[in-house]
Structures are given as structure tokens and as C-alpha cells.
Amino acid sequence: MVGALAPLGGARAQEDPFQRGLQAYADLDFDAAVRYLRDGLAAESADLLTPAERARFMTYLAAAEVFRGNRDLAVAVARRLMVRQPDYRPDELTFPPQVTEVFTAVRLEMDAVQDLASRGFRAFADLDFAAATQLLRTALASDSAGQFVGAERARVVAHIGAAEVYRGSGDSAVAALRQLAVLAPDYRFDALTFPPQVTELFAAVRRQTVAVDQMARRGVEAYGELDFEVATWLLRRALASGGAEQVGPQERARLLTYVAAAEFYRGRQDSALATLRRLTFLAPDYRIDELVFPPDVTALLATARRQADAAADLVRRGRVASGNRDYGNAVSLLRQALSPAVAEQLQPEQLAEALAYLGAAETLRGARNSGAAVFRALAIREPRYRVDDQAFPPQVTQVARSARTQVFAVRVALPRAAAFRLGQGELPVSLQASAPHEVTAEVLHRDGRPVRTLYVGMLADSLVLRWDGRDSSGFLVWDGRDPTGVVTAPTGYQVVVTSRSVAGQVVRRVHVPLELDAYPQDTLPHPATPHDSLYLPTRLERGPGLEALVTGVIGGAAIALLPSAMAQGSELSTARFAVGGAISVAGIVGLVARFPGRSLRGNIRSNEAIREEWRTRVAAIEQENATRASEPYVMIHAGEPVVREVGR
Amino acid sequence: MRSLRRLPAYGAPLVAVVVATPVGAQTPLGWSVGLVGMSVRLERETPEVRQALDGFVFGGEGRIRLWKSELGVRYLRGSATQAAGDPSEQVVDAAFFVGSRPTDWLSFRAGPHLRRYPSVTGTARTVLWEGRIRLEGRLLGQTFRSYVEAWRAFSGSATLTSVLGSGQGIEGGMVLEIPRAHVLARAGYRVDRSSVPNPSEVSTLEALFIAVGIGRR
Numbered sequence: 001m002v003g004a005l006a007p008l009g010g011a012r013a014q015e016d017p018f019q020r021g022l023q024a025y026a027d028l029d030f031d032a033a034v035r036y037l038r039d040g041l042a043a044e045s046a047d048l049l050t051p052a053e054r055a056r057f058m059t060y061l062a063a064a065e066v067f068r069g070n071r072d073l074a075v076a077v078a079r080r081l082m083v084r085q086p087d088y089r090p091d092e093l094t095f096p097p098q099v100t101e102v103f104t105a106v107r108l109e110m111d112a113v114q115d116l117a118s119r120g121f122r123a124f125a126d127l128d129f130a131a132a133t134q135l136l137r138t139a140l141a142s143d144s145a146g147q148f149v150g151a152e153r154a155r156v157v158a159h160i161g162a163a164e165v166y167r168g169s170g171d172s173a174v175a176a177l178r179q180l181a182v183l184a185p186d187y188r189f190d191a192l193t194f195p196p197q198v199t200e201l202f203a204a205v206r207r208q209t210v211a212v213d214q215m216a217r218r219g220v221e222a223y224g225e226l227d228f229e230v231a232t233w234l235l236r237r238a239l240a241s242g243g244a245e246q247v248g249p250q251e252r253a254r255l256l257t258y259v260a261a262a263e264f265y266r267g268r269q270d271s272a273l274a275t276l277r278r279l280t281f282l283a284p285d286y287r288i289d290e291l292v293f294p295p296d297v298t299a300l301l302a303t304a305r306r307q308a309d310a311a312a313d314l315v316r317r318g319r320v321a322s323g324n325r326d327y328g329n330a331v332s333l334l335r336q337a338l339s340p341a342v343a344e345q346l347q348p349e350q351l352a353e354a355l356a357y358l359g360a361a362e363t364l365r366g367a368r369n370s371g372a373a374v375f376r377a378l379a380i381r382e383p384r385y386r387v388d389d390q391a392f393p394p395q396v397t398q399v400a401r402s403a404r405t406q407v408f409a410v411r412v413a414l415p416r417a418a419a420f421r422l423g424q425g426e427l428p429v430s431l432q433a434s435a436p437h438e439v440t441a442e443v444l445h446r447d448g449r450p451v452r453t454l455y456v457g458m459l460a461d462s463l464v465l466r467w468d469g470r471d472s473s474g475f476l477v478w479d480g481r482d483p484t485g486v487v488t489a490p491t492g493y494q495v496v497v498t499s500r501s502v503a504g505q506v507v508r509r510v511h512v513p514l515e516l517d518a519y520p521q522d523t524l525p526h527p528a529t530p531h532d533s534l535y536l537p538t539r540l541e542r543g544p545g546l547e548a549l550v551t552g553v554i555g556g557a558a559i560a561l562l563p564s565a566m567a568q569g570s571e572l573s574t575a576r577f578a579v580g581g582a583i584s585v586a587g588i589v590g591l592v593a594r595f596p597g598r599s600l601r602g603n604i605r606s607n608e609a610i611r612e613e614w615r616t617r618v619a620a621i622e623q624e625n626a627t628r629a630s631e632p633y634v635m636i637h638a639g640e641p642v643v644r645e646v647g648r
Numbered sequence: 649m650r651s652l653r654r655l656p657a658y659g660a661p662l663v664a665v666v667v668a669t670p671v672g673a674q675t676p677l678g679w680s681v682g683l684v685g686m687s688v689r690l691e692r693e694t695p696e697v698r699q700a701l702d703g704f705v706f707g708g709e710g711r712i713r714l715w716k717s718e719l720g721v722r723y724l725r726g727s728a729t730q731a732a733g734d735p736s737e738q739v740v741d742a743a744f745f746v747g748s749r750p751t752d753w754l755s756f757r758a759g760p761h762l763r764r765y766p767s768v769t770g771t772a773r774t775v776l777w778e779g780r781i782r783l784e785g786r787l788l789g790q791t792f793r794s795y796v797e798a799w800r801a802f803s804g805s806a807t808l809t810s811v812l813g814s815g816q817g818i819e820g821g822m823v824l825e826i827p828r829a830h831v832l833a834r835a836g837y838r839v840d841r842s843s844v845p846n847p848s849e850v851s852t853l854e855a856l857f858i859a860v861g862i863g864r865r
Contacts, residue, residue: 544786544789547785547786548786548787551787551793551794554785555794555795558818559796559820562796562798566817567839567852567854569693569850570691570852571700572839572854573854576837576839579820579821582822583787583820583822586822589788590792593788594788
């Protein structure tokens with residue numbers, strides 16, 4: 001309880017933020033307590049605190065936040081504390097129930113998260129990969145306290161990535177493994193638990209991650225060297241790559257700022273403004289570091305924000321006017337918002353919303369044809385957009401539905417990045433039609449030469465096509481080498497979906513550019529040459545032969561000579577000479593049989609067998625490596641779809 | 649007479665050497681059992697008489713080794729005659745030993761050696777406490793080896809005289825071992841001499857022997 005705090009005071013208390021915080025807490029001045037304790041915990045000297053001291057001060061901070069009515073902040077403090085000290089329990093005699101309850105809630109929350117992760121790992125072990133990904137993703141998403149850090153977080157992410165590989169969700173797997181590559185670049189998948197394709201995919205993703213990171217770094221360096229053209233090219237390429245998703249919004253915003261600044265210095269203000277517009281969508285609260293970038297860029301960003309806000313405001317005001325049945329004003333405002341100069345300031349969903357409200361306003365003010373035209377434009381832009389039945393009256397939804405059925409448009413969705421071994425994996429191509437119509441889906445070279453027709457026929461609603469990287473003849477579009485055997489980089493491709501009218505006329509095409517990056521698979525190392533200790537000697541050494549000779553001669557002499565010395569006076573038989581002689585002869589035979597330097601054929605054969613086995617293993621690995629080299633790993637990056645109207 | 653109580657005085661250094669010697673590259677367990685046939689020539693000599701008896705003894709022997717410790721026994725029995733047509737006289741040779749084989753080529757052994765043999769003055773029975781040293785060497789790998797074993801009695805007793813003068817001997821030969829078949833064969837030559845002082849008699853047993861058995865070293 002507050003009153004239970006020991007009396008504090010003295011000069012030291014005046015200097016130590018912790019003591020001052022505790023004193024303020026005792027005086028029920030919780031605002032001051034929070035201020036002092038936060039200052040103390042944020043100071044470098046806080047690193048010198050013992051765990052018990054830190055826990056004590058953080059508990060007082062949490063308690064002060066509770067008493068200030070900021071339970072969320074108290075929970076945040078409790079989470080920070082309990083991540084470091086999971087078994088910590090606040091003293092129930094010192095702190096009131098509403099404070100201890102905060103810690104109990106955090107503990108239960110952390111236990112629940114841990115339980116989710118454990119169940120996820122169990123599901124993975126039980127090969128229930130759908131449940132595993134769901135449980136582990138939920139665990140990470142629920143980890144408000146940040147208890148999964150370092151190796152534990154890497155383990156969770158690795159299992160998510162592997163489960164996605166097992167499920168065939170290449171895009172999700174790449175995203176998870178990219179996260180893992182950033183989190184723990186040196187992470188090693190246990191070969192007993194994870195299949196080789198997980199390891200290989202992770203290696204490819206990691207290489208690409210590094211490549212993107214290097215590209216971005218070189219772009220920033222080029223900017224520093226005032227080579228703005230190179231900087232723009234490198235940074236745009238890094239940002240366009242699927243690997244750019246590896247960096248968080250802040251880092252992407254920083255790279256975009258470099259691009260904008262470089263474009264500004266190149267005299268391309270419009271391009272700089274467009275870049276900064278993307279930045280405003282990506283990170284609305286981003287602040288440009290004015291020590292790094294010129295004030296002009298900051299000013300441009302402010303302009304972009306103003307323009308975006310103004311465009312959004314136009315849409316908002318049009319929507320309000322429409323709600324007030326001031327359809328004329330609504331149409332005027334929304335058409336302003338949809339004018340090319342303003343529309344580019346809007347995000348796609350804002351644009352769709354503006355079109356929907358414009359179509360509704362036109363319809364409701366009696367311009368039904370105009371409304372239908374707007375809804376057709378909406379259907380072309382967003383084939384799957386459906387006008388909200390709750391927000392608009394039936395006459396609007398009817399017109400919108402009717403207009404949509406007259407538009408033959410397709411939304412083409414591809415994973416932004418997919419990785420697989422050409423010939424073994426597939427690139428999913430998702431088609432969604434605004435209305436049933438005939439479509440043709442093809443893969444073309446970038447220059448328009450045909451590669452493969454994926455689908456020709458009626459698209460009623462939606463369809464997922466898959467491209468396995470082969471052309472119409474069944475050959476891989478790229479196998480790492482040209483016909484002369486020279487290693488080549490893959491060329492660009494595009495997915496083109498053509499929509500046809502009922503009469504069979506081509507009305508529009510959607511082009512999705514595909515960039516292929518190829519990575520050779522990791523090859524296996526050659527087996528180590530057999531250790532010398534495995535080889536048997538191929539020639540006799542001196543030892544055995546000499547040992548036989550010495551043994552024979554000494555043993556024979558001992559038997560021949562010692563008995564007479566031992567039994568002096570006795571008439572011994574000559575048998576001892578025969579035995580001694582036999583032993584000596586045996587010794588000489590032993591010397592001859594094991595004459596030093598003599599070849600040991602058995603050992604030679606044994607050694608040759610060891611060498612042959614090693615050569616066989618080398619040949620097998622070389623064959624496997626050749627196979628791997630001929631089946632490179634490919635990452636396909638899909639660009640933004642471009643709709644081209646035909647016959648207009 | 650040398651008392652049996654003096655045995656520890658001789659045995660202690662031997663035991664110390666045995667215990668202190670490191671274990672060689674041996675299999676943990678060695679054993680053998682076999683039959684021994686021995687053609688003997690027993691020469692007995694007193695200041696007055698020298699007689700020689702020839703005969704044949706037959707028996708068995710066994711040995712077991714655990715790591716470097718050994719235990720063995722031998723029993724041979726037969727007869728010898730002075731000349732064709734003479735009555736044969738019984739010869740018994742038995743021994744028991746404990747020992748150590750610290751290395752592949754060296755063994756120490758000690759134990760009682762009992763003999764019953766015809767002497768000039770009657771049938772003699774002796775109990776000799778002997779210490780033995782045995783050296784082995786390879787002639788052709790582990791299969792064919794030769795050995796020399798020498799022994800000396802440290803104390804003992806004899807029934808006829810109750811006093812033992814000395815006892816010593818040497819044996820040598822070749823050993824053939826077929827490890828996969830666990831067959832052992834041994835052939836060699838042996839001299840065993842003992843003497844009693846009063847009445848003075850020296851007996852020398854000279855033998856050619858062959859032994860066949862099973863087991864492994």
C-alpha cells in the first residue's frame with residue numbers, strides 16, 4: 001500500500017530520481033512519481049540496477065500509472081518487467097489489488113502466448129501444418145510483452161516458415177523465412193526436423209536478403225558520393241525487390257527519402273514528389289532527418305502530405321455531401337478528387353471509395369447513365385469491389401451491379417515474391433473476374449514472345465492458375481545456362497490476362513511483370529580423403545622379421561645350451577639340439593616370410609578398396625552437385641499489374 | 649630344510665612385479681584345456697649309482713587368464729622302466745600355478761609342483777614351490793610362436809629325505825595357435841632337475857612333449 005512505503009528523505013533523495021519517485025509516490029503525487037521513475041529507468045545509470053531494484057522501481061511505476069488511471073501504461077510497464085523476470089510477483093502487502101491484478105493479467109497473457117507456441121510446436125511435430133502456422137502466428141501476434149526474443153523468436157518464425165513450405169504456401173514461406181533471415185541470419189535448420197527444401201529456400205532467401213541489403217547500402221553510398229542517378233537506380237531496385245519487405249516501414253521510409261532526395265537533386269521534382277507521396281501512404285507520421293536531407297526534401301514531403309490530405313479531404317467532403325443528399329456538390333467534389341492530378345494523391349481504397357460515392361451521387365441525382373459509367377470505371381479498376389448494400393440505397397446498388405456485369409475486367413493477383421526450384425514448384429496466378437467472360441492467361445517474354453498459355457476459357461468468378469516455369473513444349477524457360485553451356489541470368493517475363501467481350505473481341509489486358517532471380521543450389525562438399533590411419537602398411541617393416549629371427553635364434557640357443565648348464569653332470573639326450581634347431585630354423589623362416597620391405601598384397605588390396613570407396617562417394621557427390629547446378633533455385637518477383645484497354 | 653614359511657620372502661617381490669606391470673594388448677579372457685603326451689627320460693644319480701629310466705606320461709592341462717592374472721593346472725601320469733622287461737615304475741607330475749602375464753611376451757608364475765617318481769632308494773614324492781618366468785616371441789605372427797620357460801624352486805619338501813637340496817628346470821618349444829578354430833598345439837623340450845642332500849641323490853627328468861588343446865591365449 002502507498003502508506004507502507006518507508007520514509008524517505010535527505011539530500012540523496014533529492015538527487016536520485018528513484019528516491020524522488022518513491023517519495024512522490026508516498027506523497028500520492030503520482031504524476032511526479034511517474035516522471036521521476038521513468039527518468040531514472042531511462043537513464044544510463046539504470047543499467048547498474050540489480051534485477052530486484054529494477055523490479056521494485058518498475059512496480060512502483062506501474063502502480064503510479066494505475067493510480068493515474070493509465071492502466072494500459074501500467075500493463076506495458078508490467079510486460080517489460082515480466083519479460084525480464086517471468087516469475088516476478090509484486091508484494092501484495094505493499095501494493096493494492098488493482099496493481100497486483102495488472103501483473104496477474106500480464107502473467108496470464110504471457111502464459112497463454114507460451115501455451116499457443118507450445119501447441120504450435122506440437123502441431124508441427126504432428127504434421128498438422130495448418131494448425132501449426134495458425135497457432136504460432138497467433139502466438140507471435142499476441143506477444144504484446146515481447147517474450148519471444150532472440151533465439152526463441154527465431155525458432156517460432158523458423159517453424160512458421162517450414163510449416164508454410166510443407167503447406168505449399170510459397171509466398172508465406174518466403175515472407176517468414178525473410179523475417180528469419182533478418183532476425184537470425186545464421187539460423188541453422190535441424191536436418192532431422194526440417195526437409196532439405198526448407199534449408200535451400202532459406203539459403204536462397206538469405207542470399208537475396210543480403211543482396212537487397214547490399215543494394216540499398218550501395219545506393220545510400222552513391223547518394224553520399226553525389227552520384228544521384230546510380231543512387232536512384234540502386235535504391236529503386238532494392239525497394240522494388242520482394243526482399244525490400246524485409247525492412248520495416250521506418251527503414252523503407254528512410255530509403256524512399258533517399259530516392260526522393262536523389263530525384264530532387266537530379267531535377268526531377270515530380271518524381272521526388274511521387275516518391276514522397278508513397279512515403280506518406282507508407283508512414284504517415286514519418287519525420288525526415290533534417291541533418292541528413294536538405295530542407296527542400298522536407299518541404300516536398302510537407303507538400304505531398306498537404307496534397308494527400310487535400311485529396312482525402314475532397315473525398316471526405318464529397319461523401320458528406322452525398323450523405324446530406326447534396327448530390328450536385330458531392331459530384332463536383334468527388335470529380336475534383338478523381339481528376340488525374342488529385343487522384344494520384346489517393347490511395348487505392350480511397351480512390352475506389354470516391355468512385356463508389358460518385359457513381360451513387362450521379363445515380364441518385366438522376367444521371368443514371370453517368371452513374372453506370374462511373375461504376376463501370378470502378379469495376380475496371382477494382383473488379384472485385386462490391387458497393388455496400390448497407391451504405392447505399394437499392395437503386396444505387398442495382399446500377400452498380402448492372403454496370404459491373406457489363407464490364408469484363410480481371411483482377412490478377414500474384415505473390416509478390418515466390419521461390420521454388422524451376423520444374424518442381426509452381427507460381428500461383430489468381431484471377432478474379434468482375435463478371436463472367438472469356439479470358440486468356442499467358443506467360444510471355446518481356447518482349448511479347450509467347451512462352452506458355454495457362455488458360456483459355458470462361459472465367460465465371462475466380463480461378464487460380466499455376467505456372468511451373470515451363471514453356472509450351474515442356475522445357476524449363478531457364479535452366480541456368482544458354483545452349484553453349486554458359487551460365488546466364490534469367491530474362492524477364494510477364495503474365496498477361498486478356499479479357500474478351502461476348503462477341504469475342506479483346507477489350508483489355510492486364511500485364512503483370514515478372515522478375516526472375518536465380519540462385520544456384522548449395523552444393524555438397526567433397527568427402528574428406530580417408531585418414532592415413534585407415535590405410536594399412538603396404539610393405540613389411542623391420543619389426544616382425546627381426547622379431548622372428550631374434551626369437552628363433554635366442555629361443556633355439558636357450559633350449560640347446562641352457563639344459564646342459566642347468567643339469568651339469570647329467571647325460572642329456574640330443575633331443576634339445578633338435579628342438580633348439582627347429583626353433584632357430586622357424587625363426588629364419590619367419591624372417592624370410594616377413595622380410596623387411598616385402599610388399600603386403602592383402603594390405604594393398606585393402607587400401608585400394610578404401611580409395612575406391614572414397615572415389616565412388618566423390619563421384620556420387622559430383623553427380624549430385626551437377627544435378628543441383630542444373631536445377632537452380634529461382635525467386636520470382638511480381639510487379640504491379642498494369643491494365644491496358646484495347647480498341648479505344 | 650627350507651621351510652615353506654620362507655615362501656613369502658621370495659614371493660613378495662614377484663607379486664609386486666606382477667601387480668605393478670601394466671596390462672598389455674591382450675584380450676580380457678584367455679583360456680585353454682588340452683592333452684599332453686610326454687616321452688620322458690628319468691636319470692637318477694647317487695654317488696654310487698646312476699640309473700636311467702625311460703617312459704611315457706600322459707595327462708591334461710588347463711589354464712585360464714582374466715586380464716593379466718593367470719591360473720593353471722597340469723597333471724601327468726605314466727610309467728618308466730629301466731630296461732625292457734623290467735617292472736615299470738609310476739611317474740606323476742602335477743603342478744598348479746597362479747601368475748600374471750603383464751605383456752604379450754612375458755609371464756610370471758608361481759605355485760606348487762608335485763612329483764612322484766622312482767628314486768634309487770624308493771618312490772620319492774616331492775613338493776616344490778617354484779617361481780617361473782616365461783618369455784614368448786613371435787615367429788610367424790600370432791599363429792606360430794616360440795617360448796622358453798625357466799623355473800626354480802624356492803622351497804619344498806621330499807618324503808624320503810624330508811630335506812630338499814635344489815630344484816630348477818627349463819622348458820622351450822613352439823606353439824601353434826589357430827585363433828579362428830581356437831586350436832592350440834605345443835611341442836618342446838624340457839629338463840627338470842632336483843636334488844636332495846642326504847642321502848645325496850640328483851634326479852633329472854628330460855622330456856620331449858607334445859600338447860594339443862583348445863582355447864585362446
